Amino acid sequence: MYLMSPSHRLRRTPFSDGVEAEGVKAYSVYNHMLLPTFFHSVEEDSRHLREAVQVWDVACERQIELRGPDAGKLAQLLTPRDLSRMQEDQCYYIPVVDQSGGMLNDPVAVKLEEDRWWISIADSDLIMWVKGLAVGRNLDVQIFEPDVSPLAIQGPKSDDLMARVFGDAVRDVKFFRYKLFEFGGKEHVIARSGYSKQGGFEIYVDGWEHGMPLWNALFEAGQSLDVRAGCPNMIERVEGGLLSYGSDMTAENNPFEAGLGKFCTTDRITDCIGHAALAEVAQSGPTQQIRSISIEGDAVPLCDRRWPLRAGDQRVGRVSSAVWSPFQNTNVAIGMVAASHWDAGTELVVETQTGPRTAIVRETSWK
């Protein structure tokens, strides 16, 4: 593999010094920022994540802060998910769509106060869309990227590690809720959430200067828990059916195609951009949809391009994420499949860069 050429455009994070001291082996780029992809190997990292606890530098999940009297109105303009009953300690996974219903991002929204929100974004320059909407609609709201960097604690021993640093009260934080906890003389939002199915927390580290002190405190407290540096793990997230924006779905796809129809309240939420387009899809149903797929044979090559899915001579979709799982003893994958061929058990052919393989559509992900 080739090397990466660091530059000022490729932003470091408050935790990069710690990540590098722990021996990061590869980085990706996400929101113009460094995102580690493995430390030992993707397989060894995945095994450890399922058994112990890891500290993840996910600062690249940048926040868009909405602040002002129209913040809530703007948040609801962005998404078809009903935000009207959202409490001031809640996080919601929200599809963000354009006027055609195409997905622009799939962030986590954090409601801090009625007039203050964070949109914790996936990999697209969403802030430009948000600012454009606010200008176009004459909204009274400030929109900016605050100095806030998520640090995720993931794995079965997350509660024990977090309690050692923040006290036992952290155990009471409920799924997709948050509470404020003090560290270094500053309050930080800590939510029970994260991009794995192993359980854990996300600390929205408020202030660059708290990054390394917190990183070090977590590693010191976690020695006897076998704490390690980790990162979103390809095997674990595909097994868990967690989607990656830009890979598994793009602006070409609506939320129903992405399997996020349950987050579209198209009958009631009419003050969202794209609601008319989404109401039509809700009525007619999507023509293709995300599916978990297993791919037969030994380890597939790197899935760094779309792999066409065929049924005979007919093209019926594509695979966007695929990796060998030693835990399932098969290749686990995520793809988009036409309605005609999306039933569980359907056998297809997937065209990888090293040749065709048999692919089987699954009912659910592996967890």
Ligand code: THG
């Ligand atoms: N945490 C935070 N910000 C993020 C991510 C995150 N921004 C970028 C990216 N990840 C956004 N994408 C996702 C995808 C899946 C989930 C969260 C963010 C997720 N899904 C759960 C699931 O599918 O099981 C729960 C969804 C629900 O029921 O609400 O957690 O990880 N801060």
